Amino acid sequence: MKPLIQPSRIQPSRRRFMAGAAGAAALQIVTSRGASATPEAMRAEITRVTGGAPVRSGKVALDIPQLVENGNTVSMAVSVESPMTPADHVKAIHVFNEKNPQPQVISMYLGPRAGRAAVSTRIKLADTQKIIAIAQMSDGSFWSGSADVIVTIAACLEDL
Amino acid sequence: MARALINVPAKAARGEIIEIKTLIQHPMETGFRVGYNGAMIPRDIISNFVCAYNGVEIFRAELSSAIASNPFLTFTTVAAESGEITFKWTGDNGFEAIETAGITVA
Numbered sequence: 320m321k322p323l324i325q326p327s328r329i330q331p332s333r334r335r336f337m338a339g340a341a342g343a344a345a346l347q348i349v350t351s352r353g354a355s356a357t358p359e360a361m362r363a364e365i366t367r368v369t370g371g372a373p374v375r376s377g378k379v380a381l382d383i384p385q386l387v388e389n390g391n392t393v394s395m396a397v398s399v400e401s402p403m404t405p406a407d408h409v410k411a412i413h414v415f416n417e418k419n420p421q422p423q424v425i426s427m428y429l430g431p432r433a434g435r436a437a438v439s440t441r442i443k444l445a446d447t448q449k450i451i452a453i454a455q456m457s458d459g460s461f462w463s464g465s466a467d468v469i470v471t472i473a474a475c476l477e478d479l
Numbered sequence: 480m481a482r483a484l485i486n487v488p489a490k491a492a493r494g495e496i497i498e499i500k501t502l503i504q505h506p507m508e509t510g511f512r513v514g515y516n517g518a519m520i521p522r523d524i525i526s527n528f529v530c531a532y533n534g535v536e537i538f539r540a541e542l543s544s545a546i547a548s549n550p551f552l553t554f555t556t557v558a559a560e561s562g563e564i565t566f567k568w569t570g571d572n573g574f575e576a577i578e579t580a581g582i583t584v585a
Contacts, residue, residue: 391547421545424545424546425542425545426540427554428539429538433538433554434556438553438555439553440546440547440550441551443545443546444545
């Protein structure tokens with residue numbers, strides 16, 4: 320009578336599986352966490368956008384969840400206190416991050432026809448980090464708002 | 480042609496602030512991921528979005544790799560006159576999509 324489990328058939332496949340799993344784990348360590356922006360890169364990018372003009376904190380509300388389970392899709396809303404008249408309105412809203420591969424997230428350009436400076440989108444986050452939104456006003460001043468986000472599953476870096 | 484969803488109120492009062500929501504089907508491949516053969520997957524994103532109200536630009540956005548797949552954008556505008564609102568997305572590999580929505584302002 321044949322044994323139900325044939326060890327000679329089982330063993331090599333298990334060995335092959337274990338070897339493959341170890342190989343995959345090693346590959347993961349080598350390939351993931353490649354390029355990453357730094358807080359310095361973010362500051363440099365902010366300086367590039369503002370042209371070195373001072374950025375005051377306030378007026379900008381950045382609404383983003385404090386704890387994010389999946390960094391692949393994070394809803395984010397930005398609103399700026401402004402009457403949005405031809406004389407006094409928000410010209411642009413720029414969003415930056417600290418630890419994604421690139422410091423820029425999105426730049427949005429609006430004008431007095433927006434009626435209200437309130438926009439939203441969905442972004443990717445590669446790590447637990449700080450997000451900064453900067454609004455450029457029609458008088459040339461810059462205002463910022465920031466939020467800290469804890470990310471449990473990162474985006475961008477997972478491989479196929 | 481990529482599928483796009485546009486949400487614009489069909490009717491609005493003159494001077495009313497309306498919210499516009501847009502969603503378009505796109506993978507937004509970041510260019511930072513590694514594929515099966517160890518090579519980087521090339522970047523494929525939508526990089527620009529423009530919204531025009533009767534031919535006048537009212538909103539523009541420059542997107543980056545950090546925008547989630549199937550880009551979703553919401554913004555507001557003042558309902559000024561009846562007419563057409565056009566949406567245009569452009570991106571890598573010659574990607575281009577144009578959608579229009581009508582609005583009646585009373």
